Each structure stands twice: as structure tokens, then as C-alpha cells.
Amino acid sequence: MARRTRRQPPRPAPSDRFTLEIRDIGVMGDGIAALPDGRTTFIDGALPGEIVEAEVTFLEQGPPRGRLVNIVRASPSRREPPCPIARLCGGCMAQHLDDRAYIDWKTRAVSTAFEAAGLDTTCLEPMQRTGERTRRRAVWQFRLGEGRLLLGYSVRRGNRIIDATSCLLLEPALQNVMDGLRRELPTLLTGPVVRRGRILVTASDSGPDVLLELDHEPDLELLQGFSGLAERLDLARLSWRNGARGEATPAAARRQPTVKFGEINIAIPTGAFLQASSAGEALIRQAVAEALADTDGPVLDLYAGLGSLSCPVASNRPVHAVEGMERMATSLASAARRSAVASRLTTETRDLDRRPVITSDLDRYSAVILDPPRAGARHQVSELAGCEKLTRLVYVSCSADSFARDTALLVKAGWRLTWVQPIDQFLYSDQTELVARLDR
Ligand SMILES: C[S@@+](CC[C@H](N)C(=O)[O-])C[C@H]1O[C@@H](n2cnc3c(N)ncnc32)[C@H](O)[C@@H]1O
Known part of the structure; x- marks a missing residue:
């Protein structure tokens, strides 16, 4: 008879307590220190220059991770987090930094992604800010x-x-x-x-x-x-x-839940995407307008969502908006039909991963806006890389890593990164919104 084996509970990973000096802060907001044996460890919530006692756990995979037990010498950049659960909550990872250290940390995380992909960091503008109580x-x-x-x-x-x-x-x-x-x-x-x-x-809005x-x-x-x-x-x-x-x-x-972009009221389908805050959306829109200011002629808005970028641009020039989620594209189309931009805004439902807009079609536009999800726009970028007539690209991104990967490919193909506007739309997280102008 087969003997039933009882499943053993997982053995806890071994851990030990150390007093450590924190030498840096990582992109995820952890303090970085060296253990006595030279191995690097990451201590949740510790800041550069601090001396801390930490309970370090040695995981089977990945670097040893530490839990902050006591701060022996605190950094002058440390502040009391305004939220009482900030140390545990996965929503925020940087409430314990004072304002200056916080912005330095966020800016450096973007630079680190740029450097890793070989991008020029001198085109990074100072971070624009949104405030607390703005997440919509x-x-x-x-x-x-x-x-x-x-x-x-x-x-x-x-x-x-x-x-x-x-x-x-x-x-x-x-x-x-x-x-x-x-x-x-x-x-x-x-x-x-x-x-x-x-x-x-x-x-x-309703x-x-x-x-x-x-x-x-x-x-x-x-x-x-x-x-x-x-x-x-x-x-x-x-x-x-x-x-x-x-x-x-x-x-x-x-x-009907609605959102207003310019003068256009758009019905929001259940589960549709909206920028995280209207303050962030306004800053993105402003940066996109600046990036398009010296161009005229038709614009292609890829990953258009409900049209937060297409609608304002369509107030004075033709825009073709492409979005993968049918309900969003349909909602934008029907709002546009009833509005003053009816003759200038066209829409299309299209999966841009499976069916990117091809180079010869891209070359018909005077500028392209690209605002993909966090994973980036690998397939669409390959087509953009081959363009010959298109000379202006505005890349909007919520992930510095996928942005840097995609943009490195564009730069290799002859595009020039003119400027990048970082926007702190995702407060106290490791995520930064970027709006970039590329020329060729
Ligand atoms: C970051 S949002 C940007 C939306 C819009 N530009 C805005 O500012 O509100 C990305 C959009 O891409 C759409 N999307 C995701 N994957 C897609 C794909 N494979 N093809 C086309 N659109 C896609 C999402 O539905 C979402 O609306």
C-alpha cells in the first residue's frame, strides 16, 4: 500500500541580527549595506549614512534581506512618515525621506535606468510634482x-x-x-x-x-x-x-461615470484606464503640448485610452487615436462624434503588440504620441525605428525601465532624445511618469 507522505511546513529561512552602516539607497527604497562577510544586503526603510540594527534573513534565492529593528544613528534626511502604516504598507515606500532626499531618490532611480540602457541623462528636466490627496x-x-x-x-x-x-x-x-x-x-x-x-x-466627474x-x-x-x-x-x-x-x-x-478632456465629456467604461491623478494628467498634457508646439499636420496617438491626449491635440489639428481596448476606443469615438472635434478626431481599435502600425503608415504623420502600458511598446518601437519621414515622437511612460529599453533602440536607429520631463504622479512609490521628446 502506498504510504501517504505528510507535507512538511516550509522551514523558515535562517536569519541573524547585525549592526550595519547603510552606504546607499536602492531604487526600491531599501538601504544598502555590506554584511561582515562582504555580501550586500537590503534593509527595508534604512537610509544612507545611518547605523542600524537589522534582522537579516538569508533567503534561498536572491540577496539577504533585512528588517530594520533599531536606528542607532539616524540620517538628517529621515522624517516621521505622515501615515501611521507607511512602514508596512506596500502602497508607499518612501514616506520616511524628507522632501529633498525623496526627490533626489526618485530622480536617481530614473537616471539609473537611463544609464543602464546607455541613454544620455543630461536631457532629464527637474521633476514636476503633484500633491497628496490627488489619486483618482x-x-x-x-x-x-x-x-x-x-x-x-x-x-x-x-x-x-x-x-x-x-x-x-x-x-x-x-x-x-x-x-x-x-x-x-x-x-x-x-x-x-x-x-x-x-x-x-x-x-x-459624475x-x-x-x-x-x-x-x-x-x-x-x-x-x-x-x-x-x-x-x-x-x-x-x-x-x-x-x-x-x-x-x-x-x-x-x-x-454614467464620465471624464472631461478639454471640452469633450467621455463616458468611462467599467475597468477603463485613466491617468492616476488629474493633476498628473494636466502636467503630462502640458509636456505633450510643448513637445508638439513647433509641429503641424496630422498626429497619431498610439495607446490612446479614452483620449486624454488626443482630445486636446484635436482642437486644432487632425488626430488618429489607436487603442487596444474596444470599449474605450468606442467610447472616445462616440464622444468625439458629438463634439467640436468631430471632423478632426478618428479612432481605431487595434492590438499594437500583435499588429503595430507599420513604418510606411507612421511616415504619413507629422508627429506620433506613444503612451504604452508599463511593459512598454517593444513591437511598435521596432516599426518607429525604421521611419524615414517622421521627425517627431513624444514618448509618455510610467516605467523608466521599459522607456529606457525602448528609447535605446530608437536612439540606435537614429532618433535623438531632446528632453525628458519626469512627473511625480505616483507619490511615495518607485514609479515616475516620463514625457520625452525625440527628434530625427
Ligand atoms: C498608459 S495608458 C495611456 C492611455 C492614454 N494615453 C491616457 O493618457 O489616458 C495605456 C493604454 O494602452 C492600452 N493598451 C494596452 N495594451 C495595448 C495593446 N497591446 N494595444 C493597444 N493598446 C493597448 C490600454 O488599454 C491603455 O488605455
Whole structure:
């Protein structure tokens, strides 16, 4: 008879306590130090110049990682984080830096990505800023069990949920939604089973748009509960879906969520992309306008989303907007048809990874805007590299790494990086928005 083997719980990785001098700060915000045996270790929340006691864990893979236990000598750049859960929460990694050290750290992370790809760092402009309480979209995790609700963000480097009663990044409208859900979810999602899920929330011009990602299909009673919830929290729309890949179904559609780009009101489909803050979006738009200022003629806007960049540009020249998500392209098309830019703005649904716009078509435009997701635009960039007539490219990116990789390829093909405007749209995180002008 086959003997059943009992699965052993994983053995904890060995760890030890050290007193260390921090010599640098990494791109993820960790203090970097050398262990007595010369190995490099990363200490969460420690700053350059500090002497700290740290519990260092020796993982099977990757460098040893340290937990800050005590600060023996603090850096003059250290400040008390304004948020009480900042040390644990995965949403912010740099609240313990004073303003100057924070901006230096963010700027250096961009330079490091540029240097690694062989790009010129002298074209980097000083960072433009957005403020706290400006985030207009967020993703929260929740877990409800044994009578307790956890609602917030994932803990840093883990799946555990860190309960966030307030978040200083959020627009007040989103903070209100967080408060309301905290009050209401425990009575709505009752029952013996532990419930987990995610909440995707966007502050639209007509009120909050909330998508509940559940681990089960709601029954009739719960659906009725959702419509009462939408009423009490004055949500524009409340939708639900079963898991991350389920189809979103509206449970309460009280007002159409909309966003205004220039004079154009656009309906927001559930799950659509919007820039993280309207302050960030305004700075991106301003930098794009500057990059296009001395050009005229038709513009191609690739990865156009709902048209935050296409709409203002179309106020005085023809724009063709290409977007992969059909519902977004359709929404932009129908808003454009009813607006003053109807004759100048055309749209197309197209997967630019599978079917990039080819070189000969790109050469018909006087400028191209490129604003891909975090992974970058590898395939589209290969086509842009071969252009002969196109002379202006505006690359907007939320990832310095994929931007540097793609731009290095363009520079190799003869494009020149004229300037890059960094924008601190993702406060206290390692992410920086970039808008770059390239010429050839
Ligand atoms: C960073 S957003 C930029 C949107 C827009 N420019 C804005 O400022 O709001 C990237 C956009 O690319 C779209 N996208 C992602 N993958 C795509 C693909 N393979 N082909 C075309 N569009 C894609 C997303 O749906 C999203 O709207």
C-alpha cells in the first residue's frame, strides 16, 4: 500500500541580527549595506549614512534581506512618515525621506535606468510634482472573516492585507468610498465563509465608479444590498465581477461615470484606464503640448485610452487615436462624434503588440504620441525605428525601465532624445511618469 507522505511546513529561512552602516539607497527604497562577510544586503526603510540594527534573513534565492529593528544613528534626511502604516504598507515606500532626499531618490532611480540602457541623462528636466490627496483611482484588497474586515493595500513584499483606515494619497471622494465600504461591507457580505476580493475605484466627474471583484457570484439578496450601498454612498456606478477575469456586471448604474478632456465629456467604461491623478494628467498634457508646439499636420496617438491626449491635440489639428481596448476606443469615438472635434478626431481599435502600425503608415504623420502600458511598446518601437519621414515622437511612460529599453533602440536607429520631463504622479512609490521628446 502506498504510504501517504505528510507535507512538511516550509522551514523558515535562517536569519541573524547585525549592526550595519547603510552606504546607499536602492531604487526600491531599501538601504544598502555590506554584511561582515562582504555580501550586500537590503534593509527595508534604512537610509544612507545611518547605523542600524537589522534582522537579516538569508533567503534561498536572491540577496539577504533585512528588517530594520533599531536606528542607532539616524540620517538628517529621515522624517516621521505622515501615515501611521507607511512602514508596512506596500502602497508607499518612501514616506520616511524628507522632501529633498525623496526627490533626489526618485530622480536617481530614473537616471539609473537611463544609464543602464546607455541613454544620455543630461536631457532629464527637474521633476514636476503633484500633491497628496490627488489619486483618482485605486485598487484595494479586502478580507472579511471571523467578524473582522481588513480593507487596504497588500503588505510590502507579501500578500497579507494591511488595514488602511485612511490613505493620504487618495482624493477626498475616494477616501469617502473607503470609509463607506468599511462601514457597510461587514453587514453586506455576511456568512460563515471567509470572503476575499479586490475593489477597483475611480473618481469620475459624475461620482465614484466602483468595481467589486468577488470570490463568488452574488445572490439576489446581495445584489439588492449592492444597490442600497450605491445609494447610501452616492456612487455613480457599482459593478461586480467574479474574479479578476470575470465580466463586469453593473449592480447599480445611477449616473454614467464620465471624464472631461478639454471640452469633450467621455463616458468611462467599467475597468477603463485613466491617468492616476488629474493633476498628473494636466502636467503630462502640458509636456505633450510643448513637445508638439513647433509641429503641424496630422498626429497619431498610439495607446490612446479614452483620449486624454488626443482630445486636446484635436482642437486644432487632425488626430488618429489607436487603442487596444474596444470599449474605450468606442467610447472616445462616440464622444468625439458629438463634439467640436468631430471632423478632426478618428479612432481605431487595434492590438499594437500583435499588429503595430507599420513604418510606411507612421511616415504619413507629422508627429506620433506613444503612451504604452508599463511593459512598454517593444513591437511598435521596432516599426518607429525604421521611419524615414517622421521627425517627431513624444514618448509618455510610467516605467523608466521599459522607456529606457525602448528609447535605446530608437536612439540606435537614429532618433535623438531632446528632453525628458519626469512627473511625480505616483507619490511615495518607485514609479515616475516620463514625457520625452525625440527628434530625427
Ligand atoms: C498608459 S495608458 C495611456 C492611455 C492614454 N494615453 C491616457 O493618457 O489616458 C495605456 C493604454 O494602452 C492600452 N493598451 C494596452 N495594451 C495595448 C495593446 N497591446 N494595444 C493597444 N493598446 C493597448 C490600454 O488599454 C491603455 O488605455
